Amino acid sequence: MSDGEAGAPPPVIDVQGVTKAFGAKTVVDHIDMCVRAGEIYGFLGPNGSGKTTFLRMLCGLLTPDEGTGTCLGFDIRRESLSIKREVGYMTQRFSHYEDLSIRENLDFVARLYGIPKRRAAVDQTLEQLGLVERQRQLAGQLSGGWKQRLALAACLLHQPKLLLLDEPTAGVDPKARRDFWEQIHGLAAKGLTVMITTHYMDEAERCHRLAYIARGRLMTRGTVEEVIERAALATFEVRAGNRPELIARLRSAPAIAQVVPFGNSLHVSGPDRRAIEAVLAEQVGSDSAWKQIDSSLEDVFISLMTEAERAPR
Amino acid sequence: MNRVFSLTRLFAIVAKEFVQMRRDRLTFAMVLGIPLMQLVLFGFAINSDPRHLPTAALIEDHSAFSRGLIAAMENSEYFDLTEVVESEARAQELIERGEVQFVLHVPQGFARDLLRGERPQLLLLADATDPAATSNALASLDEVLRRVLGRELDGPNAWLLSTPPAAALVVHAAYNPERISQYNIVPGLMGVVLTMTMVLITGLAITRESERGTMENLLATPARPVEITLGKIIPYVLMGYLQAGLILLAAKFLFAVPMVGSIPLLAAVTLIFIAANLAIGITFSTIARNQLQAMQMGFFFFLPSILLSGFMFPFRGLPVWAQYIGEVLPLTHFLRIVRGILLKGNGIEAIAHEVGPMALFALVALLIGLTRFRQTLD
Ligand SMILES: Nc1ncnc2c1ncn2[C@@H]1O[C@H](COP(=O)(O)OP(=O)(O)O)[C@@H](O)[C@H]1O
Ligand SMILES: [Mg+2]
Numbered sequence: 001m002s003d004g005e006a007g008a009p010p011p012v013i014d015v016q017g018v019t020k021a022f023g024a025k026t027v028v029d030h031i032d033m034c035v036r037a038g039e040i041y042g043f044l045g046p047n048g049s050g051k052t053t054f055l056r057m058l059c060g061l062l063t064p065d066e067g068t069g070t071c072l073g074f075d076i077r078r079e080s081l082s083i084k085r086e087v088g089y090m091t092q093r094f095s096h097y098e099d100l101s102i103r104e105n106l107d108f109v110a111r112l113y114g115i116p117k118r119r120a121a122v123d124q125t126l127e128q129l130g131l132v133e134r135q136r137q138l139a140g141q142l143s144g145g146w147k148q149r150l151a152l153a154a155c156l157l158h159q160p161k162l163l164l165l166d167e168p169t170a171g172v173d174p175k176a177r178r179d180f181w182e183q184i185h186g187l188a189a190k191g192l193t194v195m196i197t198t199h200y201m202d203e204a205e206r207c208h209r210l211a212y213i214a215r216g217r218l219m220t221r222g223t224v225e226e227v228i229e230r231a232a233l234a235t236f237e238v239r240a241g242n243r244p245e246l247i248a249r250l251r252s253a254p255a256i257a258q259v260v261p262f263g264n265s266l267h268v269s270g271p272d273r274r275a276i277e278a279v280l281a282e283q284v285g286s287d288s289a290w291k292q293i294d295s296s297l298e299d300v301f302i303s304l305m306t307e308a309e310r311a312p313r
Numbered sequence: 314m315n316r317v318f319s320l321t322r323l324f325a326i327v328a329k330e331f332v333q334m335r336r337d338r339l340t341f342a343m344v345l346g347i348p349l350m351q352l353v354l355f356g357f358a359i360n361s362d363p364r365h366l367p368t369a370a371l372i373e374d375h376s377a378f379s380r381g382l383i384a385a386m387e388n389s390e391y392f393d394l395t396e397v398v399e400s401e402a403r404a405q406e407l408i409e410r411g412e413v414q415f416v417l418h419v420p421q422g423f424a425r426d427l428l429r430g431e432r433p434q435l436l437l438l439a440d441a442t443d444p445a446a447t448s449n450a451l452a453s454l455d456e457v458l459r460r461v462l463g464r465e466l467d468g469p470n471a472w473l474l475s476t477p478p479a480a481a482l483v484v485h486a487a488y489n490p491e492r493i494s495q496y497n498i499v500p501g502l503m504g505v506v507l508t509m510t511m512v513l514i515t516g517l518a519i520t521r522e523s524e525r526g527t528m529e530n531l532l533a534t535p536a537r538p539v540e541i542t543l544g545k546i547i548p549y550v551l552m553g554y555l556q557a558g559l560i561l562l563a564a565k566f567l568f569a570v571p572m573v574g575s576i577p578l579l580a581a582v583t584l585i586f587i588a589a590n591l592a593i594g595i596t597f598s599t600i601a602r603n604q605l606q607a608m609q610m611g612f613f614f615f616l617p618s619i620l621l622s623g624f625m626f627p628f629r630g631l632p633v634w635a636q637y638i639g640e641v642l643p644l645t646h647f648l649r650i651v652r653g654i655l656l657k658g659n660g661i662e663a664i665a666h667e668v669g670p671m672a673l674f675a676l677v678a679l680l681i682g683l684t685r686f687r688q689t690l691d
Contacts, residue, residue: 061532081535089533095526099336100329111325112534154530 009037012162012193013058015069015076020053020062027053029216030067035195035209040188042207043197046305050216051197052092055164058195059089072161085113088155092166092197094147098140102131102150105139106157113158121157129153129183145176152183163187165196169203181206201298212301214308220300228295233257233303234273235295238266240284253279257303269299322536326544330518334548344514348506348556352563355498366414366450368392371404376424378465382435385461386417391450408440414447415439427466434481451484458482499564500651501624504644506560507553507583508590508618509611514552515594516607518545524603538686546591553587554580564655573658582650582664585672589643592678599685618644646671 013035020028028050035041045051056062058071060080068075074082096105106125110118126132129149134142139150148168155163165184169177181203188194188208196207204210204224211221220227240246242261250259250268255275260267270276273292280290334341368386372379386392395413398404404416418436426433437454439447519542522528531541557580564570593614594607601607619625621639628639639645646667653659653667 059533061529084533084535087533089530091526091529091533093526093529095528095530097329097333097527098525099333104329104332108325108329109530109534111328112322112531112536114319114321114535 009039011035011070012037012039013041013069013071013195015058015067015071018054018057018064018067018069018076020050020057020065027216028057028064031213031216031218033211033218033221035193037193038188038191039193039209040184040207041193041195042204042210043195043213044199044204044210044301045197045213045219049213051213052166054213055089055166055195055197058083059087059164060084061089085158086161088158088160088163090151090155090163090165090168092170094139094151096139096147096150096154099138101136101138102126102142102153103135105150106154109154110157115158125153125157128156144171145173148172148176148180152180156187161193163192163194163196165194167197167199169198169200177203201296201301204297212304214305215311217308219304219308224297228297228300231295231300231303232271233269233295233300234271234276235267235269235293235299236276236280236290237262237293238268238280238284238290239264240266240289242266246283249283250279253283255279258299258306260299260302267293267299269295269303318537318539319535323540323544323547326536326541327547330545330548334552340514344510344552344556345559347510348502348559348563351502351506352499352560352567355502364390364450365393366391366447367395367412368415368417369396369398369404369407369413370394371398371401371416371418373421374419374423374425378424378427378461379419381465382419382458382461383417385457386454389453389457391453392417404438408438413440415450432481434483437482437484439484454482454484499560499568499570500655501648503557503560503564503583503651504586504622504647505619505624506556507587507647508644509615510556511549511553511587511590512594512597512614513608513611515546515549515591516597516601516611517604518549519595519598520601520604520607538683542595542683542686546595549591550584550587553590554583557583570655572655574654574656575660578661578664579651579654582647582654582668582671585668585675586643586647586650589671589675589678592675592682595682596678596685599682618642621645623648640670641674643671643674 011034013033015034016032017030018028018033019026019030031050031054043051043054053062057064058076060076060083063077068077070076071083072086074080076083097108100108103122103126106122107118110122115121123132126135129152131146131149131153134146139147142150152165152168155165163184169180172180177200184194184196185206196203198204207224209221209223210227212219212227220230222230238250242264247259247261247266250256250266255270255272256268256279257270258268268276268280268290281287284290370383383394387394392415396407398407398416401418404418407413408416416438418438420433420436423433423435435458437451439451522531561572561576565572594611597610597614598607601610617638621631621635622628622642622644623631623639624644628636628645631639650659650664650667650671653664657663
């Protein structure tokens with residue numbers, strides 16, 4: 001699983017063996033990661049798998065227990081102040097002042113970063129994110145989509161080289177999500193590196209590369225195609241009605257790793273194509289009711305998650 | 314330079330805090346309301362000059378003198394004779410049950426001894442649980458006695474009036490020997506109000522950032538702990554001066570408290586006192602996980618401050634262990650300083666020994682607060 005290629009742009013994030021425990025619980029477990037300039041890097045994993053913790057370690061909000069590496073060329077342990085200046089970090093939870101207006105919030109951030117020509121910078125960012133009309137509105141009165149824009153605006157003000165976005169589109173409507181992704185792609189085209197966590201598969205597919213973690217461990221990474229291919233998962237679509245007893249029988253078969261209802265059909269997958277075919281022939285019967293399909297990213301992630309859950313700790 | 318400390322960032326936080334303060338009308342109202350409310354509450358206590366206090370009499374010497382004395386006491390309006398008792402035990406019981414405030418005891422042979430020039434004693438047992446309630450009455454009694462003696466000892470006995478007085482009044486002030494003068498309270502209130510709001514409000518202002526998640530953003534920027542802390546403190550220092558000014562104005566114009574000493578000196582010392590309390594607030598905010606805990610810790614500090622500093626109870630009346638605790642608290646020293654400056658006209662030399670411990674407290678608390686302040690979310 002190598003991330004390197006010859007002639008690739010320089011790494012922006014390059015860390016090895018990053019580990020963090022809270023009490024006895026290891027939340028991030030020896031993660032290596034390399035993200036190159038201009039990439040949009042998707043960071044996926046179930047809730048509580050350690051994504052936020054990992055991002056916080058990258059921008060100096062948490063100190064890793066183990067591991068070394070650099071972010072923007074600065075040591076993640078010793079040079080967090082320099083990292084903070086050049087990173088735009090968007091927290092998972094909205095964390096600007098609800099009793100300040102959009103403009104006041106941005107102005108405050110601009111001062112903390114000591115941005116020269118502050119007014120102009122704030123004006124320009126407001127413009128860029130379509131916030132001009134609402135600049136006097138209190139942040140607490142904004143809906144999810146607008147809060148997200150404000151948060152993005154605040155990360156962009158100081159013209160960072162790296163964006164760390166923690167579930168930026170959670171609770172945001174589809175239109176606002178699409179606008180958001182357009183912004184992100186526009187920024188990446190200008191050379192900004194973006195690391196983004198998400199639970200949406202369509203968003204994962206918009207990333208140049210992905211990493212998937214579960215229970216603090218890196219399960220896979222690469223482009224969407226690489227991730228699917230590497231999983232070597234055989235998936236079948238079964239159209240025989242989603243009867244509970246059928247689902248139960250399929251799930252009990254050792255060859256079958258997962259059975260997931262999809263609308264009127266079932267997605268059945270496992271590592272061994274022939275073994276699954278045998279089970280389906282026996283349980284469902286005639287092969288007109290089932291056929292092999294391409295595994296989707298979601299199939300792969302669910303199987304990785306199940307695998308991580310079964311693994312002993 | 315920019316790395317360690319930046320005035321721009323400090324100013325950014327101060328300005329933000331002011332805007333938030335302006336928006337948070339309730340807190341602002343509380344900051345001004347607390348001193349006003351306390352002034353009104355304690356002001357009543359100060360103004361109250363209770364009269365017609367129930368008084369029992371234990372008369373073992375029925376004479377013109379004792380009759381005249383009781384009449385004169387009733388005339389003063391401070392004392393109402395509610396019961397004549399026959400025994401000391403009964404008198405004691407009345408006091409204990411709070412049915413009377415005073416018991417006047419005229420001992421046997423009083424008039425005879427008086428005329429013989431033996432300077433007999435009159436006994437007054439007072440329930441001084443609340444000294445404010447009894448002090449005026451007690452003060453009036455000396456005068457009453459002098460007048461009665463003057464009236465009774467006329468003609469050939471007038472020689473007895475020459476000093477020392479012909480009869481001694483012995484007051485047994487039960488429960489609370491040191492009587493608080495009314496001027497004590499208003500200046501003291503300044504320290505109490507500052508303690509309460511400074512500790513609570515800074516504690517709340519900082520934990521609010523953690524509770525609402527805004528601390529994560531703040532820490533992700535280049536802002537340093539010193540800047541964040543100072544930036545949050547400075548607006549409240551001004552707030553503290555506002556409160557102190559309000560109380561001083563009320564002291565002067567509402568309660569006519571004499572102000573003998575230097576107000577600039579008082580203002581300078583007040584800064585140290587405010588700093589001490591803010592530092593405690595910061596330290597609490599680094600321990601408390603949320604605003605509720607910060608509030609509870611604030612009260613935890615406030616209670617001993619008010620009880621053991623000499624504000625509520627005379628400091629010398631406290632048990633020794635409590636005095637040791639009291640000596641640590643900044644309010645104890647500040648009360649002595651304020652009273653010293655305002656009432657006695659103390660200068661810097663006279664209060665220096667009180668400023669020292671207060672400044673030391675401020676320094677230690679600030680160091681603890683700053684070292685505990687987490688630069689990370691660990
Ligand atoms: N400051 C903390 N103290 C203790 N446990 C924490 C702390 N932050 C996160 N955790 C725990 O670490 C695990 C991973 O959390 P997180 O990184 O937020 O996951 P994710 O962002 O992937 O949902 C969770 O079980 C969470 O409860
Ligand atoms: Mg998270």
